[in-house]
Amino acid sequence: MPVINEAAFVASSTAVQPAEGNLLFNPSLEMVDFDNDSLATGWQSQKEGESDTKFTRLNFGHTGSSSLKVEVSNHVDGVSYYQFTPLAILGGGTCDYSVRYLSNTYSEVNAVYAMNDGSTEYQYLGVSYPSPNGWSTLTTRLVPPEGAVTVSIYNLLYNNGTLITDDYVLTRATVVPFDRPMVTITFDDAFESFYENAFPLFQKYHMDGTIYLVSNDFKAPRFMSVKQIKELEEHGFEIGSHSVSHAHLPALSSKELRYELEESKRVIEKKLGHPIEAFAAPYGEYNDFVQAEIMKVYDSHRSVDVGFNTKDNLTKKNIRAMSAVVDTEPETVLGWVDTAIANGAWLSLVYHDIVEDGGMFTNTPDHLEAVLAGLAARDIDVVTNKEALEYIESKNLTTD
Numbered sequence: 419m420p421v422i423n424e425a426a427f428v429a430s431s432t433a434v435q436p437a438e439g440n441l442l443f444n445p446s447l448e449m450v451d452f453d454n455d456s457l458a459t460g461w462q463s464q465k466e467g468e469s470d471t472k473f474t475r476l477n478f479g480h481t482g483s484s485s486l487k488v489e490v491s492n493h494v495d496g497v498s499y500y501q502f503t504p505l506a507i508l509g510g511g512t513c514d515y516s517v518r519y520l521s522n523t524y525s526e527v528n529a530v531y532a533m534n535d536g537s538t539e540y541q542y543l544g545v546s547y548p549s550p551n552g553w554s555t556l557t558t559r560l561v562p563p564e565g566a567v568t569v570s571i572y573n574l575l576y577n578n579g580t581l582i583t584d585d586y587v588l589t590r591a592t593v594v595p596f597d598r599p600m601v602t603i604t605f606d607d608a609f610e611s612f613y614e615n616a617f618p619l620f621q622k623y624h625m626d627g628t629i630y631l632v633s634n635d636f637k638a639p640r641f642m643s644v645k646q647i648k649e650l651e652e653h654g655f656e657i658g659s660h661s662v663s664h665a666h667l668p669a670l671s672s673k674e675l676r677y678e679l680e681e682s683k684r685v686i687e688k689k690l691g692h693p694i695e696a697f698a699a700p701y702g703e704y705n706d707f708v709q710a711e712i713m714k715v716y717d718s719h720r721s722v723d724v725g726f727n728t729k730d731n732l733t734k735k736n737i738r739a740m741s742a743v744v745d746t747e748p749e750t751v752l753g754w755v756d757t758a759i760a761n762g763a764w765l766s767l768v769y770h771d772i773v774e775d776g777g778m779f780t781n782t783p784d785h786l787e788a789v790l791a792g793l794a795a796r797d798i799d800v801v802t803n804k805e806a807l808e809y810i811e812s813k814n815l816t817t818d
């Protein structure tokens with residue numbers, strides 16, 4: 419596991435800029451708790467299960483001179499995290515949340531709500547990926563459930579590792595719709611099963627989508643051939659890059675990272691004879707540095723960060739998506755589609771392998787057909803990633 423060189427960050431702090439509309443108290447953690455100097459005022463540390471966990475307040479931060487560190491070792495089970503003191507939700511409504519972090523491992527981001535009937539509800543909001551060499555940003559949007567009285571949010575460590583956080587921001591969001599809802603169906607990895615099991619269904623429903631392929635896999639047995647890929651393109655599919663070797667990008671040196679980004683683009687462009695502009699990170703893993711490097715080479719980055727894209731939050735460096743995995747029912751996916759229609763959103767769906775009786779990242783042909791039939795019956799355009807971006811940009815609906 420990479421080590422976070424804390425000494426390198428001591429001098430890097432800049433002045434705290436208060437975020438407009440931030441609902442959180444002491445969000446940059448500058449005020450030290452009266453009773454416990456390993457804590458910041460308004461923040462609590464929590465440990466559940468068996469592990470050696472250390473909670474420390476550090477004398478440097480993303481801004482200002484304070485941040486909070488959770489360090490877990492000898493993990494057997496359970497989770498460790500900081501959270502802000504639960505905040506009263508007045509009037510509910512959609513909120514945006516972001517946090518800056520340094521970490522050498524993964525953390526899961528969850529919201530916890532106290533409900534007006536005394537129960538507790540949890541909401542999965544996403545994952546933060548390792549970023550040991552520089553501060554990264556996790557951003558997510560949450561919709562409190564009906565009847566929620568208070569909310570708190572935490573990045574929880576569920577394994578050995580270190581997570582340092584700073585500059586928490588929770589604001590009320592104003593969702594601004596596009597002038598039409600859109601859906602993009604994306605497939606990662608370009609399995610041959612797509613050609614055999616999914617392509618005929620897309621033809622039946624006169625739809626297409628975007629496929630992100632790993633350039634090393636052109637000749638691999640279970641993946642589509644150049645000939646098959648070209649046939650998909652003739653039917654309107656867009657091809658994007660999914661790196662050279664399906665590497666964990668945050669774990670690479672900057673030289674290795676550039677190779678995964680540039681060489682995959684070069685190889686796919688050579689095989690297909692035209693520019694490749696779209697990228698999806700393998701495993702959905704990125705941090706701020708990886709994201710910036712992706713955008714030096716590609717026009718867009720589809721993540722697997724949970725969410726819908728609307729005019730107020732769309733950014734080409736992080737196109738949010740909803741992933742269908744083996745136990746995701748077609749009705750669930752079509753519920754996301756209805757949410758997109760209701761909010762004037764662009765919904766990007768993520769699929770992998772389309773087979774019978776597969777693992778976690780598979781769906782059956784019957785599942786896919788039910789989704790395509792449901793889309794055909796609804797008032798929503800099914801477009802490629804490129805077509806969605808072209809439409810949005812032609813209408814000047816985004817600023818980046």
Ligand SMILES: [Zn+2]
Nearest residue numbers: 606607700701
């Ligand atoms: Zn993949």
